[in-house]
Amino acid sequence: xxxxxxxxxxxxxxxxxxxxxxxxxxxxxxxxxxxxxxxxxxxxxxxxxxxxxxxxxxxxxxxxxxxxxxxxxxxxxxxxxxxxxxxxxxxxxxxxxxxxxxxxxxxxxxxxxxxxxxxxxxxxxxxxxxxxxxxxxxxxxxxxxxxxxxxxxxxxxxxxxxxxxxxxxxxxxxxxxxxxxxxxxxxxxxxxxxxxxxxxxxxxxxxxxxxxxxxxxxxxxxxxxxx
Amino acid sequence: xxxxxxxxxxxxxxxxxxxxxxxxxxxxxxxxxxxxxxxxxxxxxxxxxxxxxxxxxxxxxxxxxxxxxxxxxxxxxxxxxxxxxxxxxxxxxxxxxxxxxxxxxxxxxxxxxxxxxxxxxxxxxxxxxxxxxxxxxxxxxxxxxxxxxxxxxxxxxxxxxxxxxxxxxxxxxxxxxxxxxxxxxxxxxxxxxxxxxxxxxxxxxxxxxxxxxxxxxxxxxxxxxxxxxxxxxxxxxxxxxxxxxxxxxxxxxxxxxxxxxxxxxxxxxxxxxxxxxxxxxxxx
Numbered sequence: 001x002x003x004x005x006x007x008x009x010x011x012x013x014x015x016x017x018x019x020x021x022x023x024x025x026x027x028x029x030x031x032x033x034x035x036x037x038x039x040x041x042x043x044x045x046x047x048x049x050x051x052x053x054x055x056x057x058x059x060x061x062x063x064x065x066x067x068x069x070x071x072x073x074x075x076x077x078x079x080x081x082x083x084x085x086x087x088x089x090x091x092x093x094x095x096x097x098x099x100x101x102x103x104x105x106x107x108x109x110x111x112x113x114x115x116x117x118x119x120x121x122x123x124x125x126x127x128x129x130x131x132x133x134x135x136x137x138x139x140x141x142x143x144x145x146x147x148x149x150x151x152x153x154x155x156x157x158x159x160x161x162x163x164x165x166x167x168x169x170x171x172x173x174x175x176x177x178x179x180x181x182x183x184x185x186x187x188x189x190x191x192x193x194x195x196x197x198x199x200x201x202x203x204x205x206x207x208x209x210x211x212x213x214x215x216x217x218x219x220x221x222x223x224x225x226x227x
Numbered sequence: 228x229x230x231x232x233x234x235x236x237x238x239x240x241x242x243x244x245x246x247x248x249x250x251x252x253x254x255x256x257x258x259x260x261x262x263x264x265x266x267x268x269x270x271x272x273x274x275x276x277x278x279x280x281x282x283x284x285x286x287x288x289x290x291x292x293x294x295x296x297x298x299x300x301x302x303x304x305x306x307x308x309x310x311x312x313x314x315x316x317x318x319x320x321x322x323x324x325x326x327x328x329x330x331x332x333x334x335x336x337x338x339x340x341x342x343x344x345x346x347x348x349x350x351x352x353x354x355x356x357x358x359x360x361x362x363x364x365x366x367x368x369x370x371x372x373x374x375x376x377x378x379x380x381x382x383x384x385x386x387x388x389x390x391x392x393x394x395x396x397x398x399x400x401x402x403x404x405x406x407x408x409x410x411x412x413x414x415x416x417x418x419x420x421x422x423x424x425x426x427x428x429x430x431x432x433x434x435x436x437x438x439x440x441x442x443x444x445x446x447x448x449x450x451x452x453x454x455x456x457x458x459x460x461x462x463x464x465x466x467x468x469x470x471x472x473x474x475x476x477x478x479x480x481x482x483x484x485x486x487x488x489x490x491x492x493x494x495x496x497x498x499x500x501x502x503x504x505x506x507x508x509x510x511x
Binding site: 048066085086 | 386390392393396399400401402403404406
């Protein structure tokens with residue numbers, strides 16, 4: 001449902017993405033991993049239409065919504081208003097669907113988004129993206145700055161969402177163990193290019209990938225990957 | 228005592244117009260980060276247009292409402308010129324609004340001449356604590372309070388108002404959820420046109436306006452907006468009323484020609500005080 005072909009994105013004269021091609025199928029969960037500055041966020045911002053490609057193409061069969069890095073709340077507005085604005089593009093004001101998927105949000109609907117914890121804000125960001133009823137959810141750094149227990153809870157929500165609704169997920173994630181655990185397939189980016197794409201199980205066992213991009217990660221060998 | 232009451236009510240009425248113009252500054256600045264210096268010209272346009280429409284036998288209320296709607300549309304046009312080109316920096320847009328303001332002055336001289344204009348308003352006087360007060364001035368206060376209540380409801384209760392608030396709060400996130408931030412900027416300019424036009428329509432029956440009234444009106448409105456930190460319509464209302472009253476008391480007890488200086492002095496004091504409080508917050 002997502003077809004990226006020979007994508008080039010530039011910031012002025014600097015090339016951020018250099019001929020990236022990637023496919024994401026309907027209902028598939030794909031992780032985008034790689035070192036800092038590899039172009040992961042640039043790719044996700046281009047997929048969601050926030051950046052214009054210099055050349056190449058991004059074709060989405062359906063709708064895409066982004067959960068941005070840093071959550072990007074409307075801090076002085078209530079959780080309810082943050083969610084309602086998530087449905088702006090399709091004028092969706094039905095909050096019940098999101099409350100069914102993320103019941104915790106209902107209890108905090110009147111609270112100001114800026115006063116929530118990082119984990120709660122991330123849940124609001126996911127709920128806000130879901131208000132656009134996306135076929136593809138593009139998530140930029142799910143775990144950034146969050147406690148492991150909170151990340152596990154959010155990951156569970158994503159799995160449920162994917163299973164119940166068939167929403168495809170493109171996940172940018174620094175935590176490689178989390179990314180491989182959650183997504184059956186992964187794509188490794190470095191310096192704006194795709195280095196390798198394949199099943200997470202194979203990439204997790206690849207010494208070359210581990211050493212080149214994730215350092216000496218002994219824990220990766222034991223990680224339970226999604227298959 | 229009755230003299231003081233007269234100055235007070237007159238000041239509140241004039242301050243209401245500053246508050247309306249100032250809230251126009253605030254609405255535009257919150258969404259676009261642009262200071263719209265054509266705001267005073269829109270008040271003058273409102274005064275001139277309502278005078279012509281009422282002279283053309285359009286009934287009261289209808290004439291004023293048509294004027295306000297036209298000023299809103301003109302406000303959108305100002306927005307198109309100021310922020311129409313994608314990526315225009317706010318400072319450039321500010322200069323553009325100054326240029327538009329000069330263009331307005333030329334157009335107003337061409338269409339209405341150089342003489343001050345005062346459209347008919349609400350006739351008669353009301354006695355408050357022994358002072359004779361024009362009913363028009365009380366009307367200005369009532370309409371201003373209703374306008375601010377409406378503005379508050381618009382931003383807090385309507386989907387469009389929330390989208391405008393969101394665009395001001397976090398433009399990146401607003402774009403992310405599909406809000407066209409530039410279009411929201413044009414809506415803000417339209418709203419500022421309505422507020423400016425309303426100020427002109429309300430104040431002109433008591434204080435005749437001419438093409439050169441745009442600067443004092445804009446300065447008064449901007450001072451009120453600065454009092455509100457260029458973000459809060461409610462504090463802008465307080466600032467506008469305070470400024471109007473201070474100006475009228477100065478005019479009544481000292482000298483009328485000091486009014487603008489009072490506005491500028493107050494604006495300067497507020498800016499210095501605010502910059503100190505910002506520095507204090509940063510230090511914390």
